[in-house]
Amino acid sequence: MSGLAIITEACIDVKDRACVDVCPVQCIYEFDPEKNVLFSEDEAGSGAIENTHAPNPDAVVIFGDTLLYVNLEECTSCTACYQPDVCPVGAIYSEEQVPDGVTATSYNSEDPNKGHDHTFFIQLSRDVFAD
Secondary structure, rough: OOOOOOOOHHHOOOOOOOHHHHHOOOOOOEEEOOOOEEEOOOOOOOOOEEEOOHHHHHHHHHOOHOOOOOOOOOOOOOOOOOOOOOOOOOOOHHHHHHHOOOOOOOOOOOOOOOOOOOOOOHHHHHOOOOO
């Protein structure tokens, strides 16, 4: 399916959550390390939980609760979350438009400040929800 939303590194330690409010299916999740659960809310910060998933521990440990995650099995490709006026840090792309960095290196393999291959986050999105 084309247009699946991918959240990339600009979300790390920001998690603005504006994307949560525009998502019609609540497929954007946050990780709660105390409860070891991925959860989505009806509205960001509302506390009203829409869905939960058990995370894949090997995948969620990479960024933990510093990042929001899109469940690609639930994403309807509606494009609402990656419109330019939604995410203030530009962290969300359609799967086809994720920047591949200036090199073919893996995420943070040498210098954490440049040359990132953001396509890493496509597979991470799949892996985090692999039950």
